[in-house]
Amino acid sequence: MNDRGLILGGLLLFVGLITLPVWYNVAAGTPSRPPELKLPAQGKDPFGTAEYMRASHMSLLVAWRDEVVRGGERTVVGRDGKTYAKSLTRTCMDCHSSRAEFCDRCHGYTSARVSCWDCHADRRLAEGSAR
Amino acid sequence: MNALGSLLLVLLLAGLGFAGGQVAGLRPLFGVVVPYAAFVIFLLGVSHRVVLWARAPVPFRIPTTCGQQRSLSWIKPSRLENPSSTLGVVGRMALEVGLFRSLFRNTRTELREGPRLGYGEAKLLWVAALAFHWAFLLVILRHLRFFLEPVPAVVAALASVDSFFEIGTPGLYATDIVLAGALGYLLLRRLLSPQARYLSLFGDYFALFLLLGLAASGILMRYAVRIDTVAVKQLALGLVTLSPVVPGEVGPLFFSHLFLLSVLGAYCPFSKLMHMGGVFLSPTRNLANTSRMKRHVNPWNYPVDVHTYAQWEDAFRDKLKAAGLPLEKE
Numbered sequence: 134m135n136d137r138g139l140i141l142g143g144l145l146l147f148v149g150l151i152t153l154p155v156w157y158n159v160a161a162g163t164p165s166r167p168p169e170l171k172l173p174a175q176g177k178d179p180f181g182t183a184e185y186m187r188a189s190h191m192s193l194l195v196a197w198r199d200e201v202v203r204g205g206e207r208t209v210v211g212r213d214g215k216t217y218a219k220s221l222t223r224t225c226m227d228c229h230s231s232r233a234e235f236c237d238r239c240h241g242y243t244s245a246r247v248s249c250w251d252c253h254a255d256r257r258l259a260e261g262s263a264r
Numbered sequence: 265m266n267a268l269g270s271l272l273l274v275l276l277l278a279g280l281g282f283a284g285g286q287v288a289g290l291r292p293l294f295g296v297v298v299p300y301a302a303f304v305i306f307l308l309g310v311s312h313r314v315v316l317w318a319r320a321p322v323p324f325r326i327p328t329t330c331g332q333q334r335s336l337s338w339i340k341p342s343r344l345e346n347p348s349s350t351l352g353v354v355g356r357m358a359l360e361v362g363l364f365r366s367l368f369r370n371t372r373t374e375l376r377e378g379p380r381l382g383y384g385e386a387k388l389l390w391v392a393a394l395a396f397h398w399a400f401l402l403v404i405l406r407h408l409r410f411f412l413e414p415v416p417a418v419v420a421a422l423a424s425v426d427s428f429f430e431i432g433t434p435g436l437y438a439t440d441i442v443l444a445g446a447l448g449y450l451l452l453r454r455l456l457s458p459q460a461r462y463l464s465l466f467g468d469y470f471a472l473f474l475l476l477g478l479a480a481s482g483i484l485m486r487y488a489v490r491i492d493t494v495a496v497k498q499l500a501l502g503l504v505t506l507s508p509v510v511p512g513e514v515g516p517l518f519f520s521h522l523f524l525l526s527v528l529g530a531y532c533p534f535s536k537l538m539h540m541g542g543v544f545l546s547p548t549r550n551l552a553n554t555s556r557m558k559r560h561v562n563p564w565n566y567p568v569d570v571h572t573y574a575q576w577e578d579a580f581r582d583k584l585k586a587a588g589l590p591l592e593k594e
Contacts, residue, residue, distance in 0.1 A: 140318040154411035154504040163413040188490035244415035
């Protein structure tokens with residue numbers, strides 16, 4: 134019984150599959166740059182440091198959702214002492230105005246699905262299409 | 265002792281990765297050099313083992329069978345259990361690799377009062393093994409989102425199906441639960457069953473604890489301790505595009521995860537984890553049972569110089585005759 138050709142073929146297939154990301158990224162011409170975000174021109178985030186927001190914005194948004202929907206607490210006092218509405222499409226997106234150039238950049242890059250837009254309308258997108 | 269020792273070793277390795285990730289000067293080592301070295305050891309080691317196996321001669325069919333061999337036309341053969349064709353072998357191998365058919369036959373034996381020997385089914389090991397292996401495969405495929413840019417739709421779809429129940433944010437993956445549960449069972453089985461504990465070696469526990477550590481660090485990073493996934497993807501992409509980027513502050517647990525993975529990869533070729541390749545090369549599974557249909561001649565047989573009785577009788581014919589002994593040929 135001589136199956137050496139078959140076995141070596143299987144081994145080559147395995148090596149090819151294991152190194153698939155290498156070939157895929159060469160074929161796709163993957164850039165080595167991280168995603169670039171369109172940041173608000175001025176102002177500081179009143180709800181946490183950039184580091185905190187980068188890591189935990191989803192927890193903040195979910196906490197806000199629960200507080201608004203279940204507790205009826207619709208406002209929050211930011212670190213700057215001002216009162217803000219707990220609203221994704223208003224408060225957050227007043228400054229981080231573009232979903233495509235802010236949210237989707239990192240979420241697309243890491244393929245982290247967001248469920249916000251399942252219900253919330255992307256206000257600016259809707260206004261743009263109405264015009 | 266085996267269990268405790270391997271647990272301590274895995275904890276030490278996880279701690280080493282954890283500490284290495286905290287020191288900026290060591291990050292190139294733990295983020296780039298160690299993963300590359302581990303990957304090279306993994307690929308070369310696995311290839312070497314498989315090539316060694318491929319060179320081992322298997323001159324005869326040695327199938328272990330659990331079904332009726334194909335013989336007379338009116339006897340129904342068992343085509344999958346005792347295949348006589350290549351197609352049947354492909355079917356048996358597919359069931360073996362994909363569904364662990366051999367393990368499905370696992371039984372347990374008990375000595376009961378009387379004394380009476382009792383046999384019974386033992387499917388739990390099969391269920392846990394199957395659950396673990398499939399969950400592990402899906403987890404690995406889900407990780408492709410860090411290694412491919414743009415992320416293929418199929419990987420995104422897999423993640424979305426996996427977090428179907430949308431529990432919490434980020435969504436709970438079903439495979440995480442299955443993986444951790446199955447690994448937990450496989451470990452408890454070794455620890456709680458006296459027979460399994462007696463048979464368990466250091467390597468058995470080490471592989472389990474390594475996988476458990478890998479799973480635990482991954483699960484913690486997703487649900488409890490936030491890490492910078494963009495930086496992780498940059499590191500992963502840098503590694504696979506062969507233009508490594510040394511990451512900054514990624515997150516404390518990430519380096520534990522990466523280091524445990526590196527250890528697992530480098531350990532693979534030297535351990536029982538090679539069953540990944542070995543299952544395909546089991547001669548008792550991957551050969552069609554044609555022992556009676558075809559004559560299998562050992563390919564390296566050489567003509568053997570034999571001295572037959574007839575030749576011996578010819579040589580001593582006179583003496584045998586003189587002594588009055590009976591002869592085969594007068």
